Amino acid sequence: xxxxxxxxxxxxxxxxxxxLAAGAIEARAEQTIVDAGGREVKITDTSRxxxxxxxxxxxxxxxxxxxxxxxxxxxxxxxxxxxxxxxNVGYLRALSAEGVLxxxxxxxxxxxxxxPPPVVxxxxxxxxxxxxxxxxxTPEGVAAKIRFIAKVVGRxxxxxxxxxxxxxxxxxxxxxxxxIKSPKRALFxxxxxxxxxxxxxxxxxxxAMLKLAGAENAAAGATGYKPMADEAGVDLVPDAIVTMQGGxxxxxxxxxxxxxxxxxxxxxxNRRIIEMNGLYLLGFGPRCAxxxxxxxxxxxxxxxxxxxxxxx
Amino acid sequence: xxxxxxxxxARRAGTHRLSPAQVIGGLAVLLVVAAIxxxxxxxxxxxxxxxxxxIGAALGxxxxxxxxxxxxxxxxxxxxxxxxxxxVGASLAIAGAIMQGLFRNPLADPGLxxxxxxxxxxxxxxxxxxxxxxxxxxxxxxxxxxxxxxxFGGIITTMVLVAVAGRHGQLMVGTLLxxxxxxxxxxxxxxxxxxxxxxxxxxxxxxxxxMGSLGGANWPKVFAVLPFAVLIALMAPWLIRxxxxxxxxxxxxxxxxxxxxxxxxxxxxxxxxxxxxxxxMAGIIGFVGIVVPHVVRLLAGPDHRVVLPGSALLGAVLMxxxxxxxxxxxxPAELPIGIxxxxxxxxxxxxxxxxxxxxxxx
Amino acid sequence: MLTAHAATFRIxxxxxxxxxxxxxxxxxxxxxxxxxxxxxxxxxxxxxxxLKATSGSIELDGRALGSFSAAELARRxxxxxxxxxxxxxxxxxxxxMLGATVPGFTSAPEHVERLASDCIRTVGLLALEHRLFTxxxxxxxxxxxxxxxxxxxxxxxxxxxxxxxLLLDEPTASLDxxxxxxxxxxxxxxxxEGRAVLAILHDLNLAAVFADELVLLSxxxxxxxxxxxxxxxxxxxxxxYGCEVRTNITPAAGxxxxxxxxxxxx
Numbered sequence: 001x002x003x004x005x006x007x008x009x010x011x012x013x014x015x016x017x018x019x020l021a022a023g024a025i026e027a028r029a030e031q032t033i034v035d036a037g038g039r040e041v042k043i044t045d046t047s048r049x050x051x052x053x054x055x056x057x058x059x060x061x062x063x064x065x066x067x068x069x070x071x072x073x074x075x076x077x078x079x080x081x082x083x084x085x086x087x088n089v090g091y092l093r094a095l096s097a098e099g100v101l102x103x104x105x106x107x108x109x110x111x112x113x114x115x116p117p118p119v120v121x122x123x124x125x126x127x128x129x130x131x132x133x134x135x136x137x138t139p140e141g142v143a144a145k146i147r148f149i150a151k152v153v154g155r156x157x158x159x160x161x162x163x164x165x166x167x168x169x170x171x172x173x174x175x176x177x178x179x180i181k182s183p184k185r186a187l188f189x190x191x192x193x194x195x196x197x198x199x200x201x202x203x204x205x206x207x208a209m210l211k212l213a214g215a216e217n218a219a220a221g222a223t224g225y226k227p228m229a230d231e232a233g234v235d236l237v238p239d240a241i242v243t244m245q246g247g248x249x250x251x252x253x254x255x256x257x258x259x260x261x262x263x264x265x266x267x268x269x270n271r272r273i274i275e276m277n278g279l280y281l282l283g284f285g286p287r288c289a290x291x292x293x294x295x296x297x298x299x300x301x302x303x304x305x306x307x308x309x310x311x312x
Numbered sequence: 313x314x315x316x317x318x319x320x321x322a323r324r325a326g327t328h329r330l331s332p333a334q335v336i337g338g339l340a341v342l343l344v345v346a347a348i349x350x351x352x353x354x355x356x357x358x359x360x361x362x363x364x365x366x367i368g369a370a371l372g373x374x375x376x377x378x379x380x381x382x383x384x385x386x387x388x389x390x391x392x393x394x395x396x397x398x399x400v401g402a403s404l405a406i407a408g409a410i411m412q413g414l415f416r417n418p419l420a421d422p423g424l425x426x427x428x429x430x431x432x433x434x435x436x437x438x439x440x441x442x443x444x445x446x447x448x449x450x451x452x453x454x455x456x457x458x459x460x461x462x463x464f465g466g467i468i469t470t471m472v473l474v475a476v477a478g479r480h481g482q483l484m485v486g487t488l489l490x491x492x493x494x495x496x497x498x499x500x501x502x503x504x505x506x507x508x509x510x511x512x513x514x515x516x517x518x519x520x521x522x523m524g525s526l527g528g529a530n531w532p533k534v535f536a537v538l539p540f541a542v543l544i545a546l547m548a549p550w551l552i553r554x555x556x557x558x559x560x561x562x563x564x565x566x567x568x569x570x571x572x573x574x575x576x577x578x579x580x581x582x583x584x585x586x587x588x589x590x591x592x593m594a595g596i597i598g599f600v601g602i603v604v605p606h607v608v609r610l611l612a613g614p615d616h617r618v619v620l621p622g623s624a625l626l627g628a629v630l631m632x633x634x635x636x637x638x639x640x641x642x643x644p645a646e647l648p649i650g651i652x653x654x655x656x657x658x659x660x661x662x663x664x665x666x667x668x669x670x671x672x673x674x
Numbered sequence: 675m676l677t678a679h680a681a682t683f684r685i686x687x688x689x690x691x692x693x694x695x696x697x698x699x700x701x702x703x704x705x706x707x708x709x710x711x712x713x714x715x716x717x718x719x720x721x722x723x724x725l726k727a728t729s730g731s732i733e734l735d736g737r738a739l740g741s742f743s744a745a746e747l748a749r750r751x752x753x754x755x756x757x758x759x760x761x762x763x764x765x766x767x768x769x770x771m772l773g774a775t776v777p778g779f780t781s782a783p784e785h786v787e788r789l790a791s792d793c794i795r796t797v798g799l800l801a802l803e804h805r806l807f808t809x810x811x812x813x814x815x816x817x818x819x820x821x822x823x824x825x826x827x828x829x830x831x832x833x834x835x836x837x838x839x840l841l842l843d844e845p846t847a848s849l850d851x852x853x854x855x856x857x858x859x860x861x862x863x864x865x866x867e868g869r870a871v872l873a874i875l876h877d878l879n880l881a882a883v884f885a886d887e888l889v890l891l892s893x894x895x896x897x898x899x900x901x902x903x904x905x906x907x908x909x910x911x912x913x914x915y916g917c918e919v920r921t922n923i924t925p926a927a928g929x930x931x932x933x934x935x936x937x938x939x940x
Contacts, residue, residue: 071644090645093513094520096527098389099644101381102355113513116520118528126384127377190512204512225512416761557775560758566724567755568775568826569748614762 036134045106053111055285139170169289186215187238192255213295233261339625355643393529403586405627408601413555427466429499434465440510459592466588523648524597680730708891751839752823773825793821812848
């Protein structure tokens, strides 16, 4: 009988210790954060997270808190599980106030882009904590974003690891960029309509990515995503064309081949057309450095770059 | 134009009319039902049975999380949305009826006087330039920059139009129509120019705005449209008599004692104000202005004493029904309301036209 | 009483009517005749208040016509137009009821309904009362407008008012023989009841039968004025119409002729 009571006491203690430990992890979720919009937001419960923004969702999955995510927006295309397994609240700039509330989140983590403004205002005025994530489209910005989100969900250690990996990848990328003697001219094509291409000029995510990959943006003369004029297009002479992977209208390469102005460019002549997934390339999420690297490898195969340390 | 012994069958709309009381009464009942449905239905599943608790939360007697949530959904989301939806639907439909009376053409649309394209142009400019050139002007207005700009864009366009068509003291309806089309084309071109200068995100916003949505409804917007609702309610009865006379032509209207110039200007002002406010609050929503007055005419005849109030009621009902569908059908996301409106309205309209004929129009 | 003094109307450099003196006295049916382009319609529109005289004056009850508001005018005079375009599905009865649209009318609805029925019956359209206006022939539409004008005056008039004025612009165009008679009989009856009636007629024979006073217009001026016998003379008509006109001559033997005075309604 003595033995039994000791056993029971032992089990009780063990249970208590485990729950305390677990509770400690849960309890650490209670905190006050100043979000990217300057608001002080008090977080108490991170068990039901609504993630708005493809990059935000990617980071949450990378931090392994995906089982706490109950809903995402329609731009959350990576990993594939996000849209197939979680509820979809629609396009991030066309949210429905009551729709978002109906998913019953205990925490909303949103990219700065979320809209429309009146709906965001209603969500901010509800009792659900709404955290706006910083949105700096630079290597430092990506790491900062990861650290911020990690803090919000109480996974600072994992976040720090991930951020450091990202920092290291970007540093390596910068080293390899330095080795490039003559930068290639690249052109980012967003879409092709009726033989007219829409290209990425300066001040776009595409421009930033091209620069990170060590290329020169052939379209830097324009600002924003612009339709390319036929005559001006002839002067662009890109060595390579970068575009997003095919949507419902078919493989993008076919479309690009119809653009007459580019027909004489080295890119088309040498069939140097690089297709990459949209969110991967332009999302400025945790895979950003990897995407830039892939782009660099595609642009400069002769450099025979080594793969970075982070595994798939 | 000869009456070739056309048989007076019951299918001819002439004898098969519902009485004004039936139409107005029926539509009023329908509106009450639609409003209650709009307040009771939504993706959160909260129904009107939670109303007492929601009011309690608003008054401070209930402070639990569930009551607060119900207050947010019922009183801060659904109620302003229902009220705004009723206003937008009613004002677009009345504007359509007034335009059809003014132009003496059942195909006239409130957009003909340029107010929709002017509002769209201003909205596009706000979306595209609001963070750039126009920022100092628009930022102080915060989230009201867009409705404000859209409203003024619409009114200014209409004023320009009236000035162009109203020289020599007389407002020429034919000139108004042509000038409206021209200004619409100009606005479209300018809109295209601005869209060209905007980035991907802004273009996306523009697309959604031009499909219409009641999703941004809140109490300040409801209060903002209140004066317009009052204006329309005051002007409409006065316009009824004028528009009825107008149907025989401007000369005949004059002979019947109607002040023709004043009627024209009042019609335009009322239309511009109501469409400007509606477009400002909910974006571009087509279909209502043309189809709703038609349906009322098919049911009750062309007397504006029934057509104006009937259009207001039916427009409000249609908007509420479309909005309910828009927010439930892809929950928790939401469809743009213009799409739902056309999808619901078209089959109903076609059915009515086939059953009752196009009302004897030549 | 409706009078015009030296009324002239010029537009875009053209003078449509000039220096017209005309009176539409109560109790009389005045008929305007003349060739196309003589200014008959313009004169009617000046008299109805739709156009403003460039010089000269139009007076009603001693006041300048321009000083009346549209609503005041509508209580004193009604106009039957030549034709209207109507693209909405109003029934005959509804179009007639538009005559009661005048602002300020306060008659009780049953009274109006009864009067409307009377007017419709008078023009012989009771059977078509609920037919769509757009399905009627030109002549039937004309009669609807006459009924409408009659309703307008019937409701407007109060016992101590000066008699109302009825203006008809070619009311018998596209009407059958029988209906021409009906319409002009009604116009004459209105005049007998004390109203002032002015009608533009194309048909000189109809004018001869029904007019109390005939006014012949030519080139925008009054060419002749008086009883039908005084106005329908060879010289006056020939000058006005620009061709050789001989009055009171029967056709050759065996060729029949049908004149309005010999038509009776059953």
